[in-house]
Amino acid sequence: MAFQVAVHAPVFPGCAHELRTVIAGLPTGAASPFAAIAGTHYARLVVAEGVRGGTVLVCSAVTDAPEEEFLVGLLTRTADLPDRVWSLCPGWPGQVDVPRAAAWLKQHVVRPTLAFCTHDAPLDRVQEALALRARLIAFAPRAQDLAPADLQAAFLQEFGP
């Protein structure tokens, strides 16, 4: 079971470019600040202009952690990321005050009706499945010229009975 989390926070007028620059400078992949929150399948920050007449910072994630646990992880495990991005939003209390910052984030939570990705399995099962898929993809071209008996033997050797 995975959860979808989305936080939509208005941005101070004129700060969209600065916010985009901050986000563009964030590391991605395994070095992403979001990777420090256990059970994160996927997470991203997007600056959306022209939303209700202004600019909105969208933080969306699919995670094994329930919403509140994910938000606390965001505030405590991603170094200074929250202050760097949400300090450009009106009312941000600062991440040093975790309960108030978490409450502020919850005020800006919206309920997603369509997720970028969703899984019925926890992250470790998804990663296991992806690793198996990668092995199968690597095996297929290697084995494509084998005779049926040799193919079966190679398959069993690679993946077990």
Next chain:
Amino acid sequence: MTRITIDLADVQGNVLRPFAYPLAAYAFLSVGDVDAARAWLRSLLPSVTTAQPWAEKPEVTRTLAFTCAGLRALGVGPDVLRSFPAAFVEGMAARADVLGDTGPSAPTHWDRPDGEAHLLLTVHTRSFERLGEEVDALRAAVAGHGLEVHHVESAHRLLEGREHFGFVDGMGQPAIAGVTTAPPSQGSPPSHWWQRGWQPLAVGEFLHGHADNDGVPGPAPAAPFDRNGTFMVYRKLAQDVAGFRAHVVDQAGRRGLDPELVAAKLVGRWRDGTPLVLSPDQPDPRIAGDPARVNDFRYADDEDGYRCPIGAHVRRTNPRDALGFGAAITGRHRMLRRGMPYGPPLPEGVGDDGHERGLIFVAFVADLVRQFEFVQASWCNDGNAFGLGADCDGVLGGDAGSGKMTVQGDPPWFVSPLGRFVTTTAGAYLYTPGMRALRTLAEEGAS
């Protein structure tokens, strides 16, 4: 139907319609003295070729484009420069990771940093003699005018319009509403059931200041660059012809197939241009030779890729209706390609002769990221959009991805391993302004 009005006198030539000359020279220049450089620009303006129809094809054409550094060097102010998209400001070399220009294609290996040049003068003509005269005249003209010729690349059409791997190239150009009177199949398949035939693309997909396929003008730079200008993608792509041929023969030998079939499966067309989806077993000169038929095909009827592999080069770069919603998706990612091969052709049966050869890839787009970078990154260098996992383009190859190409069939088979047959050796993002903007630039810099 809305009448589309384009001031062709304000649009530089070769953008909306190809010049179709056999020879080209790409002269990259650097600005030293801004006033002297503007004076040279003013002297050149009357001979810059526009998109206006010709009464008679001229002996020579000249068009101009500028890098971000070039606009800055010519006095374009910071407020105007900020209105250009980040990809243009950063330049192509800085976008290497997005574009897959890694390994031997990494900018650190490029011939020269074209993005550091300031402007590109492209000359098209019919004879090598005239091309040489033009380049000599340019060198003489800029001497003492605050400009320096960074370097010059020349390119020339090969026999039958083929590129160096031997395939007829440049057939699938998009038709543009209000501009192109090309065969109807040069557009995009209809997006809605009530539309019939092929739909031309909106001019705003390629020119700023006009409605695009979304029905409204897309993002454009600030005035005076807000109308009738376009971004130009310039890439020098070296082709390993001997390597490609050997790879095709090797892969065919492993499967007991005709090497021509393997080559066609990689590309998605037979060498003469016959689309695999129309003729999967052999080239058909009746199709290849008929402009009304050679592009009149769709992929929705070949959903499984049994005729044309889903990951074939031409199907990736223009999936037509394969992604659903008619052409609504594909139509947002098209490019006007105006490239030309460079270097001598490698005769059949000859191994690598040490000469460099390849393609000067030139494309015009209104949006560098949505059009060029998206096609390169999401459709050529990845297979996810097509349900192909990490498979990447089997012709462009490279080190990324799964290292294989899947050829759907009964049974399917794999081209594996993939080689690297195309290497980026130079590149730049440039802006091709409209004529009014060009005049402003030449006179006062546009601050």
